[in-house]
Amino acid sequence: MxxxxxxxxxxxxxxxxxxxxxxxxxxxxxxxxxxxxxxxxxxxxxxxxxxxxxxxxxxxxxxxxxxxxxxxxxxxxxxxxxxxxxxxxxxxxxxxxxxxxxxxxxNDFVVVGPAADPAGLRGLRDAGEALARIARARAPFASRGDDSGTHRTEQRLWKGAGIDARAALGPAYRELGQGMGPTLNAAAAMDAYTLADRATWASFRNRQGLEILVQGDPALFNxxxxxxxxxxxxxxxxxxxxxxxxxxxxxxxxxxxxxxxxxxxxxxxxxxxxxxxx
Structure with a gap:
């Protein structure tokens, strides 16, 4: 069996x-x-x-x-x-x-990213606006890409913002096919943005330059x-x-x-x- x-x-x-x-x-x-x-x-x-x-x-x-x-x-x-x-x-x-x-x-999801914040997300509450800024900046984004609950939420957020992430970001959009921990590790190594559940983020130790940049949007409820x-x-x-x-x-x-x-x-x-x- x-x-x-x-x-x-x-x-x-x-x-x-x-x-x-x-x-x-x-x-x-x-x-x-x-x-x-x-x-x-x-x-x-x-x-x-x-x-x-x-x-x-x-x-x-x-x-x-x-x-x-x-x-x-x-x-x-x-x-x-x-x-x-x-x-x-x-x-x-x-x-x-x-x-x-x-x-x-x-709990809730949060958008984390590099402290340098090239897309200018820090302090935003609107997750859709955050993704739109990432797309305009063509900033690196690490997607779980694994049909998880987190990945499904991410896809709904891109769709709600009217953005095709693959087309908008090109090679900067990295679909990893990995769990949350490995995806956070990859985002830290790439200085990339990603969507994370708060529980795994709180338990994550390899943060390097990553920090929470967007939180509090009702669309991030988990x-x-x-x-x-x-x-x-x-x-x-x-x-x-x-x-x-x-x-x-x-x-x-x-x-x-x-x-x-x-x-x-x-x-x-x-x-x-x-x-x-x-």
């Missing part, structure tokens, strides 16, 4: 590894397909040990772009999803691939949703344990765990219900 061939990040969720069980006992485990931002920001490393202690269920994470996570779920190669593209999530459920989509948390993969995909779907995860993630205990994940005292995600939808 493809599930076994996927590059999976097993998170052993108790100090020193999984606890020993009775001889022959099977470990309870589910597979969650999620985004690179939730993994690279350290969120899973923070909340999954808590979930494991409270439920005895191990969670194995496949950290990919949201588009790929949705495709994995559609094939039945995960038990649940945690992703961030509402239009894609709604289409996934409407197609019968998933059930019970729930709001989980949110909500995350959880979806159960439809058990009709096959008997291999661990539906009961996935429902336990799904309920915990949106419970008071799950919200508290999400809110307590911080970097330098800064919360990286705000649980659903405490940040207004936009």
């Amino acid at each position: 493809l599930r076994r061939r996927l590059l999976v990040l097993p998170l052993l969720l108790a100090a020193g590894g999984l606890p020993a069980g009775p001889a022959g006992a099977q470990t309870r485990a589910i597979t969650v397909a999620s985004t690179t931002s939730t993994e690279q920001s350290g969120l899973f490393g923070h909340i999954l040990p808590i979930f494991r202690r409270e439920t005895g269920i191990d969670v194995r994470v496949v950290a990919v772009g949201t588009g790929q996570a949705l495709a994995i779920g559609a094939k039945g190669d995960a038990d649940a999803l945690l992703v961030h593209d509402r239009a894609g999530e709604d289409a996934f459920v409407a197609a019968g691939h998933g059930l019970d989509r729930r709001d989980v948390m949110a 909500p995350y949703g959880a979806i159960l993969v439809n058990p009709a995909k096959g008997a291999h779907i661990r539906a009961a344990d996935a429902r336990t995860w799904h309920a915990w993630l949106t419970s008071e205990r799950g919200r508290d765990a999400i809110a307590s994940h911080r970097v330098g005292g800064e919360p990286l995600f705000v649980p659903a219900g405490t940040m207004p939808s936009q």
